[in-house]
Amino acid sequence: MKINWGTGIVLAFIGFIAFIMYFIITMNVNDKYDHDLVTEDYYAEELAYQKDIDKLKNAKNLSQNITYKKTEEGLIIMFPSNIDYKKITGKMFLYRPSNKQLDFETTISLSNPHLLIPDSRLVDGRWNIKIDWQYNGNSYLFKESIDY
Structure with missing residues (x-):
């Protein structure tokens, strides 16, 4: 044909x-x-964004800021050594862009100057970490994208 x-x-x-x-x-x-949206309450979070900008500015003015490192036990979040860690309060939120079910939030309660996130809670890949913490009446914010 x-x-x-x-x-x-x-x-x-x-x-x-x-x-x-x-x-x-x-x-x-x-x-x-x-893939889901970043947050369900997008517009409510947008209105509170100026407060986050102020908290980020406060964190930049610190002599030391939060640092982190990956170990065999998990991810260690180290708070500034020049402040009293017993007076630190706040929340930490870990967001996984590729899977909403892996996201989790925890309250900061320190018994030593660092916070350990166990390796069993974290899957390899990209995570967005957001630590909203207070010390002596001042609010601070630490935001970072990490590859675990």
Whole structure:
């Protein structure tokens, strides 16, 4: 059977449409490609963003800021050594951009100048860490993207 140029164009269009439909169906059905919004209350958080900017500015004015390091036990968050760690309060939030179920929040309660996040809680990959902490009536914020 001989295929003329008109039949070839129609077959090319059908092949292209089939490829696009396969791509669309795969992206909608497969959970691997499912990504959620960063937060559910986007607009409420947007209104509180100026407070976060002020907290970040306070943290930059510290002589020492929060540092972290990865160890075999997990991720160690070290608070500034020049302040009394017993007076530190606040919350820490770890956000996993690729999987909402891995996100977690914990209250800061220190018995030594560092906080250990166990290795069992963290999956390898990118994490966004946000530590909102208070010391002597001042609020501070530490935000960082880390690869664990």
